Amino acid sequence: EPEVTQTPSHQVTQMGQEVILRCVPISNHLYFYWYRQILGQKVEFLVSFYNNEISEKSEIFDDQFSVERPDGSNFTLKIRSTKLEDSAMYFCASSDGQGMSIQYFGAGTRLSVL
Amino acid sequence: AQSVTQLDSQVPVFEEAPVELRCNYSSSVSVYLFWYVQYPNQGLQLLLKYLSGSTLVESINGFEAEFNKSQTSFHLRKPSVHISDTAEYFCAASSGGYNKLIFGAGTRLAVHP
Numbered sequence: 588e589p590e591v592t593q594t595p596s597h598q599v600t601q602m603g604q605e606v607i608l609r610c611v612p613i614s615n616h617l618y619f620y621w622y623r624q625i626l627g628q629k630v631e632f633l634v635s636f637y638n639n640e641i642s643e644k645s646e647i648f649d650d651q652f653s654v655e656r657p658d659g660s661n662f663t664l665k666i667r668s669t670k671l672e673d674s675a676m677y678f679c680a681s682s683d684g685q686g687m688s689i690q691y692f693g694a695g696t697r698l699s700v701l
Numbered sequence: 702a703q704s705v706t707q708l709d710s711q712v713p714v715f716e717e718a719p720v721e722l723r724c725n726y727s728s729s730v731s732v733y734l735f736w737y738v739q740y741p742n743q744g745l746q747l748l749l750k751y752l753s754g755s756t757l758v759e760s761i762n763g764f765e766a767e768f769n770k771s772q773t774s775f776h777l778r779k780p781s782v783h784i785s786d787t788a789e790y791f792c793a794a795s796s797g798g799y800n801k802l803i804f805g806a807g808t809r810l811a812v813h814p
Binding site: 593620622628629630631632635643645678680689690691692693694695 | 735737743744745746747750791793795800801802803804805806807
């Protein structure tokens with residue numbers, strides 16, 4: 588069964604450093620998403636992406652964040668200068684966006700900012 | 702704006718007992734509803750979904766959920782739980798298409814022998 592894959596599974600970084608979280612969505616999907624889950628809290632929407640541009644973003648997704656689809660298979664989330672409060676599990680999801688589509692999630696990347 | 706409320710943060714239950722995990726939503730537009738499950742140290746897996754049609758939806762591992770428009774609920778039930786059902790369960794809503802999912806806070810189901 589096709590799946591969304593995320594790398595790395597765990598990323599440790601120092602405060603102020605840049606990180607790039609990588610995702611390979613399901614191959615025929617056209618809509619891509621990032622969510623995050625701070626430990627013990629609910630899963631929160633960050634951003635959705637379609638046709639090489641952001642279609643919606645949340646208040647969390649400020650100028651420190653950016654997304655990119657650098658080639659036909661990868662979808663990345665960049666955090667320019669990480670803060671302690673960016674520590675969370677980051678989930679990538681994709682959907683085919685047709686009608687009542689379903690979002691399929693990757694296993695997540697746990698980001699730890701020290 | 703959409704919101705999803707899961708009334709119980711934790712539900713302890715004995716093996717083979719029935720369980721109900723509650724979910725209520727608020728939305729002024731058509732809504733699609735989902736239950737996702739997160740096993741320890743794993744990602745989110747789709748358990749079941751309500752998109753349209755029959756208000757009772759079932760999963761392959763014995764869970765079911767009923768969409769109740771008048772009560773704006775989408776409670777998850779299982780008549781007899783197993784130890785392996787221990788996980789966090791998230792209810793989520795979407796207004797469809799490519800729109801974002803709004804998640805509830807999650808319910809931790811702990812099944813005891």
